[in-house]
Amino acid sequence: MGWATKKSKRWELGRLKWTFLSILMFAPPIHPLVMMSQASKGKVRSWYLLSWLLLFVQFGLFYSFYIFAGAMSQGMLLTVCGYITSYIVGNGLLLNQSKSYLQRLELGEVRPLTWINTLADQRRLELAQAQVETPQSFVTKLMYFQKEVDNRNIQQYVAKIVRLFHLLEQRDVQEAEKFLVRHGTVVNVLREYDDLENTRLHNQVTLDSKSKLEAVLAQAATAIEIDVTNLIKARLLDVSAESDVYLQTLKNKNLLKD
Template sequence: MGWATKKSRRWELSKLGWTFASILLFIPHIHPFVMMSQATKSKVRAWYALAWVLLLGEIGLMYAFYIFWGALSQGMLLTIGGFLTSYIVGNGLLLRQAKSYLQRLELAEVRPLTWIDSVGKQRQLELAQRAMETPQTFISKLLYYKKEINNKSIQNHVDSIVRLFQLLEKKDTQEAERFLVRHGTVVNILREYDALENTRLHNTVTMESRKKLEGVIAQAASAIEMDVTNLIKSRLLDVSAESEVYIQTLKNRNLLKDE
């Protein structure tokens, strides 16, 4: 388990190699290129735009050095100050986005990434979508993707999830709503798998991505089964304790004889 992901710490450190190199390498500044590379790999537009701003700033500083070189003027002092500020700000931004960058790379191993405006906006969008999710829409989406997806194994897993969720919903609607918060991501995974199927591509990338998503869905079905089982077990324990209290009350009132 790593600091920011479920991958190993060695994996995380290997992915941040250029970030550390940028911090250690004071001259020349490479943080704009590192950020640009990370933005491309993680497909975050805000980081890509910021990388260009930093790069243009570096070009401006290099031009200022060229203009003021040879004289310790106020312009040269301001340029040196800008150079130091650029180093601190640029590498600070790389460290700040390191966690989100690693999480995006981890996600890329499960499904192909699509370009997003920013990590913050994407999280807000996902939270809003989850907030709008209801048991009815959740079931409808599961059944829709079961019909659209051709993989028989995934169809069986979806059947299992639907059956377990409906069982839970009948017993406790509030717990069913909490279930959506814990397992609502299943719909997103099915959506991604359906999109991969619709590409009708059978190259190494798509086949590996589909295989990984199949594994995630299988694990999700197993986890959901365990989740529902634990909830039922907890409820049975509560009922058992309540029954014992009830029987004891009847005995105390001489309404029931000891066996």
């Protein structure tokens, strides 16, 4: 588990190599280009606008160096101070957004990223998604935790739940939405188990908690299978009853013989 994500520290350091290189390179400054690259990968418009602003500042400083070159004037002194300030501020902003940048990249491995204006927009979007669960988001979360959790038994439980949910969704979308209300807690249980795994603690408390959560997921998979089976059975009974009525109607109209 890394500093800002559930990925390894090596993964995080690999994604921040240009940030560290920008800090090491006092001249020429590359922090505007690094921020522009991060904005493009993380799809954050505010970072993109800020990177262009920093880039224009650098162009202005280079022009100022050109104007005052060859003379140690007050203008040159102000230009040097501006250059140092730009270096400190630019790289400080890169370090400040590193955590958010890594989290955006991690999110991008789960689902395609869409452009957002600011990180506050992402938080509002996540809150809205948390309040209104959809079949797509439900399956996405299940598959994400199936990948993250190391326990093979739980991976099998999740695969079974996803398969049953797809089966139900193909037959009746409305029932699939009701399914989310009844069994949406499965995602919370998986999230809690994943958090326990990421603690890397192996004391009795965590082991007991993980065993309890695993048992809950096993029971949930069984209950969901029964739930889906009953729904399909009820649907088949409805179809059978409808078929009987249809055949009887045809017989009453003398369109079929007994």
